[in-house]
Amino acid sequence: MTTKDQSGIDLMESGKLHALRQLILGLDQQDQDRLHLLLRDPHAFADEISELLPYAVRRLVEKGEITVDSLMPIIEDSMHKSVQKNPGKLVDILFPVMGPAIRKAVSEDIKRLIASINTSIETGLSFKSLKWRIQALLSKRSYTEILLANTYLYHVSHVFLIHRQSGILLHQEAANDSQQLESNMISAMITAIRDFVSDSFHNREDTSLDTIQVGLMNIFIEQGPHAIIAAIVEGNPPADFRLTMTEAIEAIHFNMAPEIEKFDGDTAIFIHSSKFLRTCLIRERKQRKARPPLAFIGLLILLFILISWVGYGYITNRRQIRALQEQVNNTPGYHLSSVKKKAGKYWFIGLQDPDATPFNEIVASSTIDSNKVKGEFEAYLSLEPEILVRKALNRLQPPPTVFLKTQGTVLEVTGAANQDWVEKLWANIFKITGISELDDSKLRVNHTEEPDLDWIIPEIEQKSFEFDINITEIDSLQFNAFQDLVQAALLLEQYNRTHHTLLRIIVYSYTSHDGNVEANLRVALRRAEHFATLLYQAGLKEELLEAHVKFVEEGQSPSLIRSVQFKVIDKNKE
Amino acid sequence: MLKKKVTMLGAFAVGKTSLVQQFVHSIFSERYQTTIGVRIDQKNLHIKDTDITLMLWDLYGQDDFMKVKASYLLGSSAYILVVDGTRHDTIATAHDLHQLAIDTLGKLPFVMLINKADLEESWEISSNDIQQLRDKGYKIFITSAKEGTNVEAAFYWLTEQMIAQ
Incomplete structure (x- = not known):
């Protein structure tokens, strides 16, 4: 081993090599190991980047290198391609959102529609709305303002977000x-007034202007560090409205602090404050007193009266027409085929004998308005007895002492007439359509022109009408006898006229003393008056008639009881 | 939409309100000015493809008795100094207000209007004075609120300066 080798070993042993590496690279072993790991393992590298990426994006946004505008095309293109590729995917994503959103939108629209209809009904044509319109006219305020002031307990109509220093309106929200x-001017003036108040109190912190009262309106002001919210309120909002405003201004500052701080006049960005401002647009409708729906009841009563009136008119009209229809049908000489309504008038259509009572006379005798009725009749020949008698009367012109009657197609002539008329009768009788025979067996021919008292007086005085208990009027069996009486009575009057005499007929109604005399008298008197009236109606003068009640005395025939007898007396000889 | 606050500054009776009235159709009464010291008007303009709303704060005229409140200047994007051509001393007041604006707002676009050009025979401000002001870097317009001379030009020039910033 050399000296050099020995020295290297020493260095390693003492850890100085690590120290040297750190000096040269600035990294310790641990850092190097971490870097090696990142380079070798893509997952670890991705994890590392994912931690940094959001921060990096945030920084880029802050620097203005990435903006919403720059990201928008990328996001829009991505969504567009995604939809083109697989629309189902987007549908799946939106599905949980779409249902509730659509329901909410529809429900809101319906609510709004109902509210709008209700308001229109309530305020459209009522005394209340008229009063408010006059109020609006006098106060020179709009009708809507008056309406809202009267309808709501409180109502926030506008909310302004105002830049605190410049007084510039950043954004506003208004109730529908x-x-x-x-708004721009109001915002600036609110700021100026606040500044004025603040300066006047030497900028004391507790002197900020929170409320400005303008007539019936209040301007509520809530202040933030860089912006204020001003809400225009009518009425008295709940106490927590202030808290709502505070929360709104805080939320705006929290979300848009940089934009407000660096505000340079561009207000477009502040549209995002809308959702916060809208939380301040509150209102509460006045509780309406539960009153009976008088207008509705009134309307119903009016409707009922109208229907009743129309119904009554219709029914009355129908009844009158039906009555007239019956009357025409019962009138001799008419054959009604139909009744039609044309152009507001009732047309009676059918057949009419020329000798029948004119249609307009029948209408006049009814209760119906004659302008509503018209007749359209074809002529025909009626064989009804009344019409045949009328035809005979028209053609024969009999004297008053002659009476005509038909039995089928036989004409019965009774009474008295002179020879001339009897001749006229035979000459014309068969010219009358519908008469095939003549019965004149009961016709007495006077050969002189004078009425014959020898015949007249016995004819009257021999007449006797008997009645059952409590019956006061003649029946059909007694009618012929009564007609003979009338004929004789008329001749008597003719005699009076020609001889200037005053021969009178006294009607005696007999009764008895048996039973309830008072009742007997009453019934007897009624019989006597009944005959006197009938004779008067037949044409006798009133002054020639007298009605008396007589008791059947002893010695008189009991058959006289409940009978009516007649006596002719000359008044001049009384 | 841009919105800018522009403040009208000047001595008493130099014609600030008349200039604003000449420029905009005013809806607020002048009573507000005497009550709280400011009167506000609005003018919408379209300059260089930009829609801009000018909020014109017409402050009361400063004199020996009443100083303009600095708080009214806050938030301004520009200001207009108004001088009365017939009163030389109004230049000094304009200088004071200019200094107040700088102290309150920092350096902002501004323009000086020497008003009452229609009364030129009574002018106390000479062309020399005007030149001196121009030498200081002031943008000057000789205006007549009465006849409308240069009023619109001055407002438009100032607005362009604000947009350019």
Whole structure:
């Protein structure tokens, strides 16, 4: 072993070689080993880089060498290619997000729509809205402002983020229904007013201006180191609204501190403060008193009245038309085929005998408005008894002492007439359509022109009408006898006229003393008056009629009880 | 969108408010100026493909009784010194305010407007004085708020300076 070898061994032994290496390379053995490991093992190298990479990116962003704008094309291209390659992948990624997002959006839209409809109904045409419109007109404020002030307990309409030193508006958020404001000017003025107040109190820390009251509005101010938030509030917000504002300004400073600190006039970046500012846009609707829906009830009542009125009119109209229809059908000489409604009028269509009662007379006697009804009738010949009698009367012109009646196609002529008229009767009778036979067996021919008292008076005084208990009016069996009475009575009146006499007919209604005399009298009187009325209606003058009640006395025939008899008396001889 | 605060500075009655009124359509009453010492206006401009909003802070005129509050200058991106051509002493006030601006804001773009050009026969400021100011590096515009002379040019020039910065 040489001296040289010996010295090397000594160096190694003493560890001086390591010291020398460290001096030359600046690395100890451990560092070298670590570097060797990184170079040899790609996994270890990747781990090392992954720790540094986020920090490096952050530094690059801070230096401005990487910006969102520069990254955007890369991200957009990547997403575009990913979608082109496999759209399903993106669908899978978005699936958990899309459902809730769509539901939320739809639900929000529906809520907004309902709220909008409700508001429109409540404020559209009500006394309240009218009052608010007048209020808005008088106060020169917009209707929306008045509406919000009256509808909400409190309402934050605008939130401004303002650069603290310059007073420049960095960003603003406004509630959907808020008015446009001169936001830039307001922001600057708020800052100027704050500066003024601060200077006036010699910049004391506790003298910052937190609230400015402007009429019904309050401007709430919350201050951060570099920016302030100003919220325009109507009403009294809850106590924790201040806390909300504080949290918002803190969040903005936390997230955007560099941008605010280095603000150089470019406000675009502050759109990202939007989500924080929006947390301050709160409102609470006034609790509405639970009142009965008077307007709705009123509307219902009105509707009910309207329907009732229309319904009543319709039903009444229908009833009147039906009644008229029945009346026309029952009128001799008519055959109604249909009733139609045309141009607001009812048209009665059918057949009408020329001798029938005119249609307009029937309408006039009904309750319906004659303007609503029109008749459209074809002519026809009716064989109804009333029409045949009417035709006979029109053609034969009988004297008042003659009465006409039909039995099928047979014309019965009764009463009294002179020879001339009887001749006229035979000459014309068969010219009347519908009459095939004439029965004049009961027609008495007067050979003189004078009425014959020898016939008239017995004819009247021999008439007797008997009644059952409590019956006061003649029945159909008594009618013919009554017609004979009328005929004789009319002749008596004719005699009075020609001879200037006052021969009167006294109606005696007989009763008895048996039973309830008062009731007997009442019934008897009613019978007497009934005959007097009938004779008057037949054409006799009232002054020639008298009605009396008589008791059947002893010695008189009991058959007189409940009978009506007649007596002719000359008044001049009384 | 750029927004810049520009402050109008000058002695009492040099025509600051009239210059602003000439430049913008004002909506705020002058009462604010007498109440809190400042009146604010806004002017939107489009210069060199840039939309810019100028927030013009028209401060009350400084005199022996009232000094301009430095706090109103804070956040300004530029300022305008206004001098009354008919009053020589307003130059000194402008100098004081210029110094206040430098102390408060540091070096910023500014322009000096020598106003009331329409009253030139009554001028106390000579061309010599103006030259001296130019020699100090001041950008000077001779303006007339009454007739509108050079008002727009001065504001546009200052705005271009701010954009260029």
